[in-house]
Amino acid sequence: MHFAIASSVHDIGKFYDMDYYIASKNYDIERIKKHLFHSYYMLNSESQSLKVIYTVAFHHEYYGLGYGPFNSIYLAKKTANPHHYSKNIISYDVYDVLNCDSIAYFPSKMLEIVDVYDTISHPWFDDQPLQADTIEVALNKMRKHFIEEEVKIDPILFDVFVGYLEELTQRDLSLYSKLKFK
Ligand SMILES: [Fe+2]
């Protein structure tokens, strides 16, 4: 249930900068980053559960290659305890992530995939290099740019997502989830 809520409000912080999101064609990463923090404060003030708040807050982390609050949380942890190490890559328990026992939050990693897919296959993304007109092109671009070149989205969850789309479309999309091992 919390995943459904988080997904539907994951970009609610963009509300604070509608001029940019509606009218601007210039890619401004510093401005874009702010939507996460606005979302965080909005959901916090509505007393949403920690699961909802952090599913949203961590949805652009991309395993350390994106942006979001986890880096600051991790640095604070390492400063307090230089010997700390994270035992897990991914956890379904938000406290594991907040305590840095895990470096990624499972619901956020799922949301990242859905969010990237939704963004690059959206018509308003038409002037961007990653724009995709078909499911196959979208999955190919995601695999190339978000897994093969740099591991940003989770490869196993990506396979699950491809399987979900196969069920939905009754098409064989398995080709688009295959990792290439060099
Ligand atoms: Fe976002």
Ligand SMILES: [Fe+2]
């Ligand atoms: Fe989004």
